[in-house]
Amino acid sequence: MARYLVGRIGQAVVVLWAAFTLTFAILYLLPSDPLELQLAAAGIQQDSLTPGQLAALRAQFGLDQSILAQYWDHLIGALHGDFGVSLSQGVPVTDLIGRRIGPTLLLSVSAAVVALIAGSVLAYVATFVRWNPLRVFLTRLPALGASFPQFFVALFLIQFFSFQLGWFPATGSEGAASLVMPVLTIAVLASSVLAQVLIKSFDETLRQPYVMTARAKGLSRTAVHLKHAFRNAALPAMTILGVIVGLTVTSAIVVETVFTREGVGKLAQESVLSQDVPVVLAVVTIAAAVFVVVNLIVDLLYPLLDPRISHTREVVVV
Amino acid sequence: MTPSPSGAAFPAALPDAAGSRLVHLAGLDVGYLRHRAVRPAVIGLDLTVDAGEVVAIVGESGSGKTTTANAIIGLLPANGRITAGSATVDGIETAGASERQLRSLRGSVVGFIPQDPMVGLNPTRRVGAQIGEAVRLRGIAGPAVRTEVLELLDQAGVPDPSLRARQYPHELSGGLRQRALIATALAGRPKLIIADEPTSALDVTVQKRILDHLGGLVRDQGIALLIITHDLAVAADRADRVIVMQHGRKVEEGAPGEILTAPRRRYTRQLISAAPRLAHGGRIVPRFDVRDQATPEPVLVLEGVGKTFGRGFRALDDVSVTVPRGRTHALVGESGCGKTTTLRIALGLENPTSGSVRLGGTDIAGLSWRRMRPLRRTVQLVHQDPFATLDPKFTIGQSITEPLVSFRIGDRRSRAARARELLDQVGLPPAYLDRLPTELSGGQRQRVAIARALALRPDLLLLDEPVSALDVLVQEQILQLLADLQSALGLSYLFVSHDLAVVAEVAHTVSVMSEGRVVESGPVAQVFTSPRTACTRELIDAIPGRKAPATDAA
Structure with missing residues (x-):
């Protein structure tokens, strides 16, 4: 078990490093001058500075070094939790993200929880009902939910619940009421993805001979569905749990922009627009870290749900 | 052959005799809905099972035997429909019955033992919990459930019940899982148990032990048994009454003795001749006798082969096997005896820990993949499934x-x-x-x-249980094909099987394996007629059809 854990954490570190490096490479290959962007953000004309002053500034931000040296500095910094200073705002990136990560975390976690419950319930009901028209409708519903663009869902919710009914505020990040529509927007997509996988898995599980055995015992359909089918059907769906959580993180970019919420998502969107390299690098690294950790947790949970899987080494018997 | 109109060839079933009639199917039609059309699976079936009776339905895949079983417990697939006739179980009409009525029958009136024990148990729940569920349905609660579960496992012949109850299905062998399923079927105290090909996924020796055990249990407890099987020999050994089905219709019905000695239908005669022991009146008559013949030069020779896996698990110990050119050599034994490992070594997929493997004169033990590749053309494999x-x-x-x-x-x-x-x-x-x-x-x-x-x-075919996934009639055809190909092309076969009935039909020589060793080998005609070890005797004894009435014309 310990051996397995060490291996998996090693893998996670490699994935994180690869995400960081790839993002760095892409950002630094963009045809723009970081210093120019920074001066523009500060409202200083580049022409008003002497070449000497420019060179001093370059040296101050470490931009006069080779790409490899810069990469190394960034990597070492990131390992110490220091992602440098935002080019557009002149504030340490860590502070910038630290102030905004709370609301985004709240949004993502709430959305993931709602999606998990809604997706599971939908899949459960869709495979349980016997009245065919309802069954067909419920089975097709996730495909519909997964095909609406998120900004469209967001605008629809704003139009209906804010402008017409006035139940929830259309924008802002104050109070629980402001959280409802952003969470719904993300959950529609995330729960649809989950329900699609879970319904297919349920259908397959219900065709298994042990379900027949369970029904032949005289168990009710509810008991068979709950005690025999659900856990087995959930196993393949576990794999996409990491994807679902990742989805809620990336969705935050769209949702926070549409609902003008202060958060890491909106920060990421603004930083990409202003080519604020350190901030983007930090956001991508954090998102990758979340993804890696969730997947690690899922893999560690597997043996608890499926007794056939064990992370301890087995003696090979052919 | 044109099947007779439904039921006309058979006397109409007797009226229910004071509650002793458990199952009464009359003119039953069952079909499957596909593309808005109903494809019939069972046509005009009349069938009765009385209390305490053992009835067998015999037929090949697609004969409607499993559909019949499913209709009796009301567990037809979603697209299955009873389109005509009636199916009465313990006095309750199941055609058109509500789920609630059907549930009252399942488990407590009719117990069910599914076909494949490897997938018949929920992999994520403990064995004891799965049996306990059926016990709880009878209204038992608390610690009494556990006591009864252990008792049921014990009745089903599971050693160390308290350990097995705590385990998950994947920790049990196929035979033990089948016994756990028998315990599950017994848990509801049913009046009838339906066993759908209960043991075809298991080794013959395990199959025999389990069927004998099940037969004893139902007799002792007065439970009726409905066996569904494709093997007439299995049915004839155990049933009071045999029903032969083909293309959804009943083609023959009667006591095993009657059917075996005076089959009325050509189809039944085919089934009899496909079961070697039935065809020869309970005896085993090997097809080839090479006792007095010179042995041709060998194609494959395994000499003193040993194989150790992992930390000292000895899969093979000093195994020597020779396949003569143009002949069939059989490797027989129960699962886990090392047959498959021997086969993998002969194929060069696995390296022996000790000993030598000579293929057409070349020692292949330890050859690299590249050097082995040209030799692969001369050996080919046919799988079980x-x-x-x-x-x-x-x-x-x-x-x-x-x-x-x-x-x-x-x-x-x-x-x-x-x-x-x-x-x-x-x-x-x-x-x-x-x-x-x-x-x-x-x-x-x-x-x-x-x-x-x-x-x-190739010169040599390695046949790994090539017919054990097939119906008996199809088995016979494939075995005939293999024999024809051998004489036409001069092929040599290494034939791996757990079924000695099949081996008697195809092999010239045989090696009996047990726990990684060859315990007996020689010409089939000698080993099968005068076995020297208990292991061989048990394998021979497990061949179904021993109750067949002796006939002079064999």
Whole structure:
């Protein structure tokens, strides 16, 4: 078990490093001058500075070094939790993200929880009902939910619940009421993805001979569905749990922009627009870290749900 | 043969005799809804099972025997419909019954033992919990449930019940899982147990032990038993009454003695001749007798082969096997005796820990993959499961020519010609070249697998249980095909099987294996008629059909 854990954490570190490096490479290959962007953000004309002053500034931000040296500095910094200073705002990136990560975390976690419950319930009901028209409708519903663009869902919710009914505020990040529509927007997509996988898995599980055995015992359909089918059907769906959580993180970019919420998502969107390299690098690294950790947790949970899987080494018997 | 109109050939079932009639099917039609049309699976079936009776339904795949069983417990698939007739179980009409009524029958009136024990238990719940569920349905609660579960496991012949109850299904062998399923079926205290091919997925010796045990249990507890099987020999050994089904209809019914001595239908006669022991009146008569013949030069020689896995698990210990050219040598034994490991070593997929493997004069033990590759053309493998060994996306033609493509033999046209020739050799029409495996039956797929194995003109075929996934009639056809190919092409076979009935039909010589060792070997005619070890005797004794009435004409 310990051996397995060490291996998996090693893998996670490699994935994180690869995400960081790839993002760095892409950002630094963009045809723009970081210093120019920074001066523009500060409202200083580049022409008003002497070449000497420019060179001093370059040296101050470490931009006069080779790409490899810069990469190394960034990597070492990131390992110490220091992602440098935002080019557009002149504030340490860590502070910038630290102030905004709370609301985004709240949004993502709430959305993931709602999606998990809604997706599971939908899949459960869709495979349980016997009245065919309802069954067909419920089975097709996730495909519909997964095909609406998120900004469209967001605008629809704003139009209906804010402008017409006035139940929830259309924008802002104050109070629980402001959280409802952003969470719904993300959950529609995330729960649809989950329900699609879970319904297919349920259908397959219900065709298994042990379900027949369970029904032949005289168990009710509810008991068979709950005690025999659900856990087995959930196993393949576990794999996409990491994807679902990742989805809620990336969705935050769209949702926070549409609902003008202060958060890491909106920060990421603004930083990409202003080519604020350190901030983007930090956001991508954090998102990758979340993804890696969730997947690690899922893999560690597997043996608890499926007794056939064990992370301890087995003696090979052919 | 034209089947008679439903039930006309048989006397109408007697009226229910004071509650002793458990199952009464009258003119039952069951069909499956596909593309808005009902395809009939059971047609005009009349069948009765009385309390305490053992009845067997015999028939090949598609004969409607499993559909009949499912209809009796009200567990037809979602597209299954009872379209006519009635099915009364313990006085309750199940055709058109509500789920609630059907539930009151399941478990407590009719217990069910499914076909494949490997997938018949929920993999994520403990064995004891799964049996306990059925006990709780009888209104028992608390610690009494556990006591009864252990008692049931004990009754079903599971050693160390308290350990087994705590384990998950994957920790149990196939035989133990089947016993756990028997315990589950007993848990509801049913009046009838339906066993759907209860043991065909198991070794013959395990199969015999379990069926004997089940037979004893139902007799002692006065439970009626309905056995569904494709093997007339299995049915004849155990049933009071045998019903033969074909294409959804009942074609014959009677006591085993009657049916075996005076079968009325050609189909029944075919089933009898397909079961070696039935055909010879309970005796085993090997087809070949090579006791007094000179042994041809060997194609494959395994000498003193040992294989150790992991931390000292000895899979093989000093195994010596010789396959003479143009002959069939059989490897027999229960699962886990080392048959498959021996086969893998003979194929060069596994290196022996000790000993030598000579293939046509070359020692292949320890050869590199590259040096081994040209030798692979001379040895080919045919697997047990014809449903899993053909790529479902490949046409039959693509599957057969794949070895030629892989060894860069011939061009497109010569390969196509070879594929037609091979199909012809295995008795399939050339039109099958463009078909997909899903369009073929199990027997046809196994023919394709044999054609593919022959594509490179090998000297030796390794046959790993090539017929044990097939119905008896199809088994007989495939065994005949193998014999024909052997005499036409001079092939040698290494035939791995747990079924001695099959081995008696195809093999010249045999090695009996047990726990990684060869315990007995020699000509089949000698080993089968005068076995020297208890292990061989048990295997021979397990061949079904021993109760067949002795006939003079064998």
